[in-house]
Structures are given as C-alpha cells and as structure tokens.
Amino acid sequence: MSSIAKKTAHEILEDPDFKALVSKKNTISIILTVLELVLYFGFVGLIAYNKPFLAQKLNEGGSTTIGIPIAVMTIVISWILTMVYIFWANSSYDSDVKNVKDKIIGG
Template sequence: MSDMQDPMVAHIEANPAYQALKRKRNGFGWTLTILMLIVYYGFIGLIAFDKEFLAQPIGSGVTTLGIPIAFGVIVFTIAITGLYVRRANSEYDRLTAKILEDAAR
C-alpha cells in the first residue's frame, strides 16, 4: 500500500494545522534562502565588480577589507542555519507532534 492511499496520510494532509505548518515552514525556509542568496551573491558581486573596495587594507597590516567581509558571510551562514534549527526543534517539532497526536485519534 503506498502512502498516498493510506487514510492516516490523507487525514494529516486534510488537517488545517498541517497546512499552516507547511506554510510557516516553507515561508521561513524561502526567506532564509533569499537572505543567503543576497549575502552570497552580494559578496561575489563585490569580488567581480569592486575589487578595489575589497582590496583596501585594514590599518597598517596586510589584511584587507575582503577578509572580514568573507568571514561575515561564513558567520551569517552559520547563524541562519542555527536559527532554522532552533525554530525547527522548538516550534515545528511541537506543531508536528500535535498534528500526529490529532491524527492518531
């Protein structure tokens, strides 16, 4: 028996809480994806079109402005991943458990 014919699956898919969870999760995922694309491609755009800006030295050393900006891209990636995991482990898992509990009745 495939999952599509399973009455439990049909019951879950018909649940308004499940539909709300899907909308929330997908909306949040797309928001984070768009933010990541802006940050990453913004950095790549700077590399391609404004090398002089990134090549500016910081202080009297050899480190350029591009290094902390690149580090910022990495930190941003880790931060939004942590944000998604935190929301998934709290809000999304709680809603999923409630949906499964309702479906088991």
C-alpha cells in the first residue's frame, strides 16, 4: 500500500459514513448473535432445568409433546435469523458499502 493510499485510508476511517457503517454492522451482528444464543441456550436451559415443561402434551389426548415443536422451531428460527441478516445486508449494508467506496474512488 502506498503512503498516499494510507492517508486516504486513515481519512476514510475518520469519515462519519464509514463509522456509521461499522457501528451499524456490529450492532446488527451482535443483536442477532445474542438472539441466537438466547434461543439455543433457552432450549438447553429447558432441557436442563424444566423437563416436565417440554414433556407436556401439545393437545389434549394427542401424543406430540411441546418439546418437539420447540426443538423444530429452534432450528427454523435459527434459519430465519440468517434470513433477517441477509435481508438487511442485501438491502442496506451493501449500498452503504458502495457509498463509502465511491467516496474513495471518486474522491
């Protein structure tokens, strides 16, 4: 990297748009990570501390326990969270990145 590019790099780092982009990206990543942790360790917590809850029947007279849809939903919601991220990234993050990049190349 040449010294001119380095200076520009430093300037970009101080650019409010770039700073906003970084903090937005980190916020989204951390919120979604925390949601996933709560989701999964919530499920593990139920197994560890409240087995009777998971053993309840879903319907009166039926056989399916509440634990089965909860486990399946843990899988499905995990996938939906990745969908939320990709939706955000494709619609908002990519265009922010493009804006900041245009600034560098376009001057």
